[in-house]
Amino acid sequence: MKLVEFADVSFNYDSSPTLIDINFSIEKNDFVAIVGPNGGGKSTLLKLILAQLAPSKGTIxxxxxxxxxxxxxxxxxxxxxxxxxxFPLRLIDMVLQSKLRNNSFFVRYSKQDKERATEILKMLKIGEYKDRFLSELSGGQRQRALIARALIDDPEILILDEPTASVDISVEQDIYDILKELNKNITILLVTHDVSFVSKYVNKVFCVNRYLHAHKLDDLTDNDAQEVYNKSMKMIKHQCGL
Amino acid sequence: MEFFNSLFTVSFLRNALLAGLMASIVCGVMGSLVVVKRISFVSGAIAHSVLGGIGIAYFLNISPTIGTFVFAVFAALLISIIKQKKKENEDTVLSAFWAIGMAIGIIFMSMTPGYNSNLMSYLFGNILLVTTTDLWSLLALLFVIIITVVVFYRQFIAMIFDEEFARLKKIKVNFLYTLLLILISLSVVILIRVVGIILVIALLTLPAAISRLFNRSIGGMMLWASILGLIFTLLGLWLSYLLNLPTGSVIIVLAGLTYISLALMKSH
Incomplete structure (x- = not known):
């Protein structure tokens, strides 16, 4: 089942095009990495999916x-x-912000919402910090907090913009392990710089540099000879301009 | 002791005390939002531009509070619209507001005979001139501010913390930002009576900034900023009474020195 489909989508902020003739589809339970150079249009692509921008041409x-x-x-x-x-905000209150809508007046969140938030924080192994303030959390804990905030609305697709940009390598590993676990039920789309690192986790890589090249990694398994793997990575990196 | 007795018996001191109390609550609540949203400069532009309203009010011989009110809300709306268009550099636009408002004020005041003492009182405030009618209008404004903040509290915090995410959740970010600026402009109307245009930003932001040094939650910030605001106002009234100095300036010197020394101490 196709959850997201781009057909001949182009986008430009001004006269020079940011994205040209983008075609791809994301299926249920895909785990997609979007890689590419800075200014290549990765963020714009996310904004198009999130309907914060409208395409100049094509259909989404x-x-x-x-x-x-x-x-x-x-x-x-x-x-x-x-x-x-x-920011003077408790972890749990930040997560619960996801439950706000344009008609959320006064202050109360429902008991179910609070329970669900606690449950998700536990699953992300930050349950014990739920009453701490954001200033008291480490970079990795903050990043998980943001993932928790997105999860509390039970999304079908989780979209992450460089989730490991400001954390060290062990935390990065943890976050990807969490995402891999989540991927059993949720389709995941993330922007990253580190294509070699995510290749163990994802099944598709989209290289975005004005154009989009989609690569399937399904046929690359751990059993593959290192040589084959390295070769494919090299090709992907080359095409991505990395 | 004589001073504290007079606070309750002498009507202008009592009015000053009540105006100070209301100003403190505004400082606590709105100041905390201004500080966490980091829009002191926006608030400064709104505050200074209202001199235009005051000047026109003097010229037309109507209540300066009406002039302040109209100009403050007008400035808030325009600034919000310009922010949403985002074509121009926001800083430059704000500076222009700041200057144009003051210039219009000076022009109209110069066309009105006998403007001098009034100008000083609006620039630097005179809490001792607050009338009972002023107090009632201040109370009404305070009421509007508190109710609005209570109703929209969570949405305001979400918008301030992460505008992009709030927008994805269909929270009306532009509306909330405009509303926040309008509340700031109402606060400015109140605070100008106490400390005047030049010092209003200090009173709005200093107690909240001090409070932020010691509070981790926004609720705590608001409460302590209100208490601090009241302490500065009372101390300022008392000192200015003893030493025969302008009250608004004394209040600000107290708040400013406290903030700077505590911020320095904390950074060590």
Whole structure:
């Protein structure tokens, strides 16, 4: 089942095109890495999927709907670098923000929402920190907190913008292991710089540099000779301009 | 002691105390939002541009509070619209507002006979001139501010913390930002009576900034900023009474020195 489909999509902010003739589809339970140079259009691609931008040309179909505007089934995890690290907010309250809508007046969250948030934080192994303030969390804990915030709305697709940009390598490993586990039920799409690292986890790599090249990694397994693997990586990196 | 007795018996001191109390609550609640959203400069532009409203009000011989109110809300709306268009550099636009408002004020005041003492009082405030009518209008504004913040509290925090995410959740980010600026402009109307245009930003942001040094939650920030605001206002009233100095300036010197020394101490 195709969850996201781009057909001949182009986009430009001004006269020079940012994305040209983009065609791809994302199936249920895919785990997709979007890689490419800075300014190659990765963020723009995410914004198009999240309907924050409209394509200049072509059609985007999400959950079979060409005018998909309700974003509840799309979970989004931004980079933490864009937030204030010492923002005076408790972890659990930050996660519960996902339950806010334009008609959320006054202060209360429901008991179910709070229980669900606690459950998700436990699953992400940050349950014990739920009453801590964001300033008291490490980079990895903050990143998990953002993943928790996206998960509380039970998304069908989880979209992450460089989830491991500001964490060290062991935390990076942890986060990918969590994502791999989540991928059993949820389709995952993430932007990253490190194509070799994610190749163990993902089944598709999209190279985005104005054009998009899709690579399937399904046929690459651990049993493959190292040589074959290295060769494919080299080709992907070459095509991605990395 | 004589001063504290007078606070309750002498009507202008009592009015000053009540105005100070209301200003403190505004400082606590709105100041905390301004500090975490990092829009002191926006608030400064709104505050300074209202001199235009005051000047026009004097010229037309209507209540300066009405002039302040209209100009403050007008500035808030325009600034919000410009931010959403995002074509121009926001800093430059804000500086222009800041300057144009003040210039219009000065022009109209110069066309009105006998403007001098009034100008000083609006630039630097005179809490001792607050009338009972002023107090009622301040109370009404305070009421509007508190109710609005209570109703939209979670949405405001979500918008301030992560605008992009809030937008994805269909929270009306532009509406909330405009609403926040309008609340700031209402706060400015209140605070100008106490410390005047030049110092209003200090009173709005300093107690909240001090409070942020010691509080991890926004609720705690708001509470302590209100208490600090009240302490500075009372101390300022008392000191200015003893030493025969302008009250608004004394309040700000107290708040400013406290903030700078605590911030330095904390960074060590």
């Amino acid at each position: 179909t999400i959950f079979g709907d060409k005018n998909y505007k309700s974003l509840e089934k799309l979970g989004y995890v931004p980079q933490f670098t864009t937030h204030q690290h010492d």
